[in-house]
Amino acid sequence: xxxxxxxxxxxxxxxxxxxxxxxxxxxxxxxxxxxxxxxxxxxxxxxxxxxxxxxxxxxxxxxxxxxxxxxxxxxxxxxxxxxxxxxxxxxxxxxxxxxxxxxxxxxxxxxxxxxxxxxxxxxxxxxxxxxxxxxxxxxxxxxxxxxxxxxxxxxxxxxxxxxxxxxxxxxxxxxxxxxxxxxxxxxxxxxxxxxxxxxxxxxxxxxxxxxxxxxxxxxxxxxxxxxxxxxxxxxxxxxxxxxxxxxxxxxxxxxxxxxxxxxxxxxxxxxxxxxxxxxxxxxxxxxxxxxxxxxxxxxxxxxxxxxxxxxxxxxxxxxxxxxxxxxxxxxxxxxxxxxxxxxxxxxxxxxxxxxxxxxxxxxxxxxxxxxxxxxxxxxxxxxxxxxxxxxxxxxxxxxxxxxxxxxxxxxxxxxxxxxxxxxxxxxxxxxxxxxxxxxxxxxxxxxxxxxxxxxxxxxxxxxxxxxxxxxxxxxxxxxxxxxxxxxxxxxxxxxxxxxxxxxxxxxxxxxxxxxx
Amino acid sequence: xxxxxxxxxxxxxxxxxxxxxxxxxxxxxxxxxxxxxxxxxxxxxxxxxxxxxxxxxxxxxxxxxxxxxxxxxxxxxxxxxxxxxxxxxxxxxxxxxxxxxxxxxxxxxxxxxxxxxxxxxxxxxxxxxxxxxxxxxxxxxxxxxxxxxxxxxxxxxxxxxxxxxxxxxxxxxxxxxxxxxxxxxxxxxxxxxxxxxxxxxxxxxxxxxxxxxxxxxxxxxxxxxxxxxxxxxxxxxxxxxxxxxxxxxxxxxxxxxxxxxxxxxxxxxxxxxxxxxxxxxxxxxxxxxxxxxxxxxxxxxxxxxxxxxxxxxxxxxxxxxxxxxxxxxxxxxxxxx
Numbered sequence: 001x002x003x004x005x006x007x008x009x010x011x012x013x014x015x016x017x018x019x020x021x022x023x024x025x026x027x028x029x030x031x032x033x034x035x036x037x038x039x040x041x042x043x044x045x046x047x048x049x050x051x052x053x054x055x056x057x058x059x060x061x062x063x064x065x066x067x068x069x070x071x072x073x074x075x076x077x078x079x080x081x082x083x084x085x086x087x088x089x090x091x092x093x094x095x096x097x098x099x100x101x102x103x104x105x106x107x108x109x110x111x112x113x114x115x116x117x118x119x120x121x122x123x124x125x126x127x128x129x130x131x132x133x134x135x136x137x138x139x140x141x142x143x144x145x146x147x148x149x150x151x152x153x154x155x156x157x158x159x160x161x162x163x164x165x166x167x168x169x170x171x172x173x174x175x176x177x178x179x180x181x182x183x184x185x186x187x188x189x190x191x192x193x194x195x196x197x198x199x200x201x202x203x204x205x206x207x208x209x210x211x212x213x214x215x216x217x218x219x220x221x222x223x224x225x226x227x228x229x230x231x232x233x234x235x236x237x238x239x240x241x242x243x244x245x246x247x248x249x250x251x252x253x254x255x256x257x258x259x260x261x262x263x264x265x266x267x268x269x270x271x272x273x274x275x276x277x278x279x280x281x282x283x284x285x286x287x288x289x290x291x292x293x294x295x296x297x298x299x300x301x302x303x304x305x306x307x308x309x310x311x312x313x314x315x316x317x318x319x320x321x322x323x324x325x326x327x328x329x330x331x332x333x334x335x336x337x338x339x340x341x342x343x344x345x346x347x348x349x350x351x352x353x354x355x356x357x358x359x360x361x362x363x364x365x366x367x368x369x370x371x372x373x374x375x376x377x378x379x380x381x382x383x384x385x386x387x388x389x390x391x392x393x394x395x396x397x398x399x400x401x402x403x404x405x406x407x408x409x410x411x412x413x414x415x416x417x418x419x420x421x422x423x424x425x426x427x428x429x430x431x432x433x434x435x436x437x438x439x440x441x442x443x444x445x446x447x448x449x450x451x452x453x454x455x456x457x458x459x460x461x462x463x464x465x466x467x468x469x470x471x472x473x474x475x476x477x478x479x480x481x482x483x484x485x486x487x488x489x490x491x492x493x494x495x496x497x498x499x500x501x502x503x504x505x506x507x508x509x510x511x512x513x514x515x516x
Numbered sequence: 517x518x519x520x521x522x523x524x525x526x527x528x529x530x531x532x533x534x535x536x537x538x539x540x541x542x543x544x545x546x547x548x549x550x551x552x553x554x555x556x557x558x559x560x561x562x563x564x565x566x567x568x569x570x571x572x573x574x575x576x577x578x579x580x581x582x583x584x585x586x587x588x589x590x591x592x593x594x595x596x597x598x599x600x601x602x603x604x605x606x607x608x609x610x611x612x613x614x615x616x617x618x619x620x621x622x623x624x625x626x627x628x629x630x631x632x633x634x635x636x637x638x639x640x641x642x643x644x645x646x647x648x649x650x651x652x653x654x655x656x657x658x659x660x661x662x663x664x665x666x667x668x669x670x671x672x673x674x675x676x677x678x679x680x681x682x683x684x685x686x687x688x689x690x691x692x693x694x695x696x697x698x699x700x701x702x703x704x705x706x707x708x709x710x711x712x713x714x715x716x717x718x719x720x721x722x723x724x725x726x727x728x729x730x731x732x733x734x735x736x737x738x739x740x741x742x743x744x745x746x747x748x749x750x751x752x753x754x755x756x757x758x759x760x761x762x763x764x765x766x767x768x769x770x771x772x773x774x775x776x777x778x779x780x781x782x783x784x785x786x787x788x789x790x791x792x793x794x795x796x797x798x799x800x801x802x803x804x805x806x807x808x809x810x811x812x813x814x815x816x817x818x819x820x821x822x823x824x825x826x827x828x829x830x831x832x833x834x835x836x837x838x839x840x841x842x843x844x845x846x847x848x849x850x851x852x853x
Contacts (some may be wrong), residue, residue, distance in 0.1 A: 310737065336739025344737055351737075353730035355798065364727050365738045367720045377719045421738065 011036045011200065012169065017066035019052050026052040027063070028224040036168060039191055039201040041215030043208065045244055045440035048221040050204050054171055057202075058090045059083035089162030093174045095154050099147035103138070104129055106146055107161040132163035135197070136190050152183035159190065163199075170194070171202035176210060177438065180297045180466075181501065188214050206440060208240050209469070220244055245442045264288050266324070267460035268340075268429045270309070273318035278304040280484040283318075286429070286462060291455045293463040293475035295500045301484035302464045303345055306431045309462075310335040310342045322428060336365060339428035343418050343435060345464075351418045352406050359388035359402040362420045369424060391420040395450050412436075412443025419450055429460040436470055448474050468497045468504075480504055548842060549793040549803075553810050560817045567820050575699060581812035582705035583760045583767075587776075588783035588790075588804050589712050590756025593749040595787060595799040596716065598729045599648060600655040601753045603640065603663030605780030608761030609773065610666040611637050615762050616771030617674055620681030629686075634758045640666070641754020645747030670773055679770035690766035701763055708759065712752070713801040725749060729799075781832060786811055789839035797844075811835065 010033035019027040027049045034040050044050050055061035057068065062078030069075065076082040097106045104122070107129040114124040126142070133142055136159045146154060155175060162170045172191075176184040191201055191214065205211050211218060218235060220228040220243040228235070228243040235243070268286040273279055278301045286292045294302045308315045311329035320327040322338060329335040332342075344350035353361055363370060363384050370387060372380040388402040395416045399409055406414055415435065422430055432451065436444040451474065455461040465471055471478050478490040480503035488503035490496075560568040567573060587604055594601040615633035618624040624632065640662065647658040692700050716722040727735040728745050736742050760779060765771050789810055790803025814835065818827055 312736075331741070332736050333739045333741045341739075342737055344733075349731070350733040351731075353727055353734055355796075356726065356730050360723070360726070364723065364735070364740070367723055371720075377721060379718060379720060379723060425739075 010034065011071055013069045014053075014057075015067050015069070017053065017056055017063050017068070019056060019061060019063045025224045027056070030066070030221075030224075030226050032219060032226065034169065034200050034202065035217075036200045037195050037198045038216045039195050039203055039214055041211040041218040042202055042204045042221065043206070043211055043218060043240065043244060044221035045442055048244075048440075049224040050221055051173075052224075053221070054090065054173065054202070054204065057083060057088060057171065084165065087166060087168035089165065089167035089170045091155070091158045091162065091170060091172045091175070093177055095151075095158050097146045097154055097157060100145060102143045102145055103133075103140070103149065103153075103157045103160075104142040106157055107132065107142075107164050109161070111165060129160065129164045132160040135163055135194075136160050137193075150183070151178045152180075152186065155179070155187060156190070159194070163194075167199065169200040169202060171204065173204045174206065174438070175203070176205065176207060178298065180299065181504070184210070206438065207467075208237055208441075212237060212240065222246065241441055244440070264290075267322070268462070269321040270305075271318050271321070273305065273308060273315045273320070275304060275308055275313060275315050278484050279308065279315070281318075282481070282484070282486055284479055284486065286460045288458060288460070289456055290476040291452060291461045291463060291474055293465060293471050293478045294481055295465065295468065295471045295475075295478050296481040296487075296504045298466050300481040300504070302481050303433055304484075305481075306342055306433055306462070306464060309429075309431060310340055336425065339426055341365070341422045341425065341427050341430050343415070343422070343430065343432045345433035345437070347411065347414060347418065347437075352414050354405070354407040356406060357403050358392065358397070358399050358406050358409065358417055359384055361406045361417050362388045362391055362402075365421050365425045387424060388420075391423055392417075394423070395420050396446060410440075410443065412439040412447065415439060415443070415447055416450065419447070419454075423454075427459055429462065430454065431462045431464070433464045434466065435463060436465075436467065444470070468500050471495065471500055472497055546792075546794055546796070549789050549806055549810065549839075553806060553813065556810070556813050556817065560813070560820065564817075564820050568817065573816065573820075575702070577809075577812045577816045578702045578705075579699045580815065581808045582699070582701040583763055584779060584782045584786060584811065585705045585805055585808040586708050586756050586763070587760040587779050588786040588808055589709055589801055590753035591783045592787050592790070592799050592801055592804045593712070593716070593725065593752045594655070595791075596725050596729045597746050597749040598732065599746055599749065601641075601644060601659045601750060602656060602780065603644060603659040603666065604753055604757040604783060605777045606663035606666045607637055607640050607754055607757035608764065608776035608779055610640075610670045610761070611758040612761035612765040612776055613670050613674060613678065613771040613773060616678040616682055616686075616765050619683060619686060620678050620771075621674075626683055626686050630762055633762050634755055637754040637756075637758020637761070638751045639754070641751040641757075642747055644754065645743075645750030648750065649743035649746050667774065667777075674771070675773070677770045677772040682765075682769060682771075687766050687769045690763050701767075704759070704763065708756065709801055709805060712756075716801060721745065721748065781836065782808075782811055785832060785836040785839055788836065789842070792839065792842040792845075807839065 012034040014030060014032040014034070017027055017030040018025070030049070030053060042050050042053070052061060056063045056077065059078055059080040059082055067074055068077065070086050075086050098109070101109070104126050108125055114121045130142065136156050138156050138160060140149065140153060146157065149157065159170065175187055179187060191203070195201055195216070203211065203215055212235070216232050218230050218240070219226055220240065222244065264287040266285045267288050270282055270284050273282045280301070282301075282305055284292070294305070296302055304313070307313050309320060311331045311334055314330065322340065327338060329338060329340070335341070348354070353364070366387070367379055370379050370383045372378045372383070385402055392399060392402055397409070397413050397416045397420065399413060406417060409417070419432075435451065436447050439447065451461055451463065463474060465474075472495050475495060478495050478500060479486050480488045480490070480500060482504060490499055490503070587608060591601055591604055611633045614636060615629050618629035618632055619626060644655075644659050644662055647653050647662070648655045651658075690699075690701050694700055695703050716725065724735070724740045724745050725748075727738065727740055728742050732742055761776050764776050768775065786807030787799060787804050789807030790805070791797055791799045793803035793806045794800075795803065811832070814831055815828060818831060
């Protein structure tokens with residue numbers, strides 16, 4: 001450890017923070033110093049204790065042991081009000097904003113307001129909010145409804161809300177998960193600015209590049225313990241990954257990448273697909289055995305394209321071909337019958353059936369195979385359990401058992417269960433939209449292995465990812481989309497983060513005004 | 517991605533808090549209804565041993581419960597797929613009127629009248645389903661609208677109770693005791709509930725219904741025809757309502773306007789009581805049966821103790837609020853577990 005600041009001087013001192021759930025230590029004697037004016041990165045795999053730490057600070061969870069001292073006075077634990085009074089603000093991935101309220105109303109939500117004759121005086125109440133808006137560089141009118149704002153703009157509103165309350169520390173959880181690259185850059189600028197103004201930032205993210213680039217100090221948690229603490233520049237990405245998972249991962253050049261071979265059979269093709277303003281003249285061929293990826297920015301039309309393929313919407317022009325035959329699907333059911341499946345972007349709202357068991361979630365697309373007697377619609381419990389157990393073992397899904405509720409599994413294991421759903425379903429084309437979003441580094445590698453194995457076994461794989469690094473790790477060939485069009489193709493050694501980013505942003509500065 | 521998308525899933529749910537208090541609470545929310553039922557039986561047995569605790573009275577309770585159980589199980593299906601059916605009481609009344617009309621006015625044979633009645637109920641259910649899935653009217657509005665219309669259509673068909681010209685054989689259906697000396701409606705209830713239980717728990721379509729109810733979008737992407745599954749659930753609800761209406765007419769020996777309207781609230785109370793039974797806020801047939809028995813035992817006890825009839829709605833409404841409250845609490849514990 002290289003603690004340069006002497007502990008007594010630190011603005012916030014966390015000492016011996018310990019919390020266990022059901023006898024398992026979620027946080028084990030964590031010591032941490034946070035300074036005002038610093039961007040402090042907090043990284044670790046899922047379940048490493050990041051959320052528990054933050055929840056303790058927020059007063060949502062009471063620690064079993066330990067204390068937090070802020071500017072010399074001890075913070076009352078287990079009280080969200082006390083945490084707020086101490087100047088701590090928390091911004092979660094799910095921004096807690098009311099869509100039908102204006103940005104200003106949202107910023108003032110819960111704050112004391114100036115009233116006149118019992119009515120809220122919005123003008124005077126808004127003074128602090130307007131000043132805060134100025135500080136974070138909000139350029140849209142504050143009376144805009146939040147539902148009309150982009151995700152990036154909503155983040156600005158949340159930060160503005162924190163500043164309106166004079167927050168001296170803002171904790172941010174995965175802020176860039178739904179932001180495009182320029183939007184992220186903009187957010188980083190604001191974060192640096194806030195730090196310069198003396199605000200402490202606690203930055204939680206799975207995106208390590210970001211953390212390395214942005215944070216003055218990085219703390220790594222593993223299994224509830226702080227395993228590493230480093231000043232900016234003391235750790236590189238490899239070192240950071242090793243600290244997070246406890247061992248090194250493969251780099252892109254060490255893995256085998258299938259050479260693009262046009263002579264191979266095309267599994268799936270799209271011919272001049274067009275839909276509304278989102279998808280324009282998209283054509284592509286997916287060859288047997290390869291992992292084809294669609295790169296680009298959020299909003300480039302990739303998810304919409306996937307929805308057209310699986311029949312959630314119908315293309316206005318163009319057509320698809322599967323195994324050389326023209327494909328016409330009116331709905332996802334017909335797509336599944338034809339052998340096309342989608343593992344959707346929003347795991348929770350479109351993928352898992354949370355209150356159901358792991359087996360139920362895996363088997364739901366192959367009920368016909370699980371009948372007790374062929375021809376009769378009865379599902380055999382024994383066959384269901386056997387199929388689920390074999391797929392759980394095959395993909396290494398970590399679960400207490402196949403009858404356990406899927407809600408109790410980590411995001412990575414839920415994602416694997418969603419992939420398992422299609423392994424016995426006669427799938428010819430599997431589309432995976434953001435397959436490792438919100439999944440930790442270790443699970444991501446396992447998901448990638450499973451995807452690659454599927455491709456090599458002959459299933460057509462189309463991956464959509466906004467995670468540039470994931471594209472370099474996973475894809476045999478990358479098509480980059482921008483504003484509804486395929487703007488470039490990368491193969492072999494050309495698949496690099498910089499090339500993908502270049503193609504994604506090519507004259508993207510036109511859009512930047514909008515993002516602001 | 518649009519700005520309106522649901523936020524990305526949060527990782528690794530919080531580990532379970534372990535405390536005996538919590539375990540007890542979850543236990544209470546799961547077994548509370550069954551414990552409540554047993555306590556009621558115990559209370560009435562002790563305080564009215566001669567009257568309550570007799571074979572005749574138990575058969576009486578089961579007989580009363582059977583019509584509610586059938587209609588409530590149909591309603592359970594619509595709730596399993598995440599929808600609602602407020603028309604069932606009106607469907608039962610309407611079909612009960614039509615079935616007697618077919619026999620008394622149109623001279624249909626009994627079997628044909630019943631087949632037509634059940635087909636009519638299923639058809640109304642399918643119409644409800646189409647309105648909800650294809651036209652996309654909120655289920656509360658469409659089923660209430662259809663139900664209200666049926667009241668008027670029934671009035672148009674016959675403003676007066678149809679009591680003459682109903683064959684004796686028809687009334688014997690509900691009064692007879694063909695198997696083991698059990699009242700026929702009880703046997704019919706057992707058959708219907710068993711069939712519905714098997715379909716829901718052991719067949720393709722049952723699994724698909726549960727999938728649709730758990731996460732409609734995920735079900736759609738899994739290749740399930742969500743609309744068809746929902747229409748099937750509405751059709752089942754309509755069929756069960758028609759069966760209850762037909763049995764009620766047989767029991768009353770007449771077709772009467774609005775005779776079965778009250779089953780709507782009974783069915784809802786039972787189904788929500790059931791959703792807090794054994795499972796954590798899920799709708800299921802076994803739970804619904806427990807809910808129906810709670811109502812039936814309660815009504816029976818009230819009448820044994822000579823409570824004025826206006827106590828029944830107080831009990832019924834009270835138990836509905838209690839049921840929904842318990843279901844909500846069970847759900848909350850399920851969600852935070």
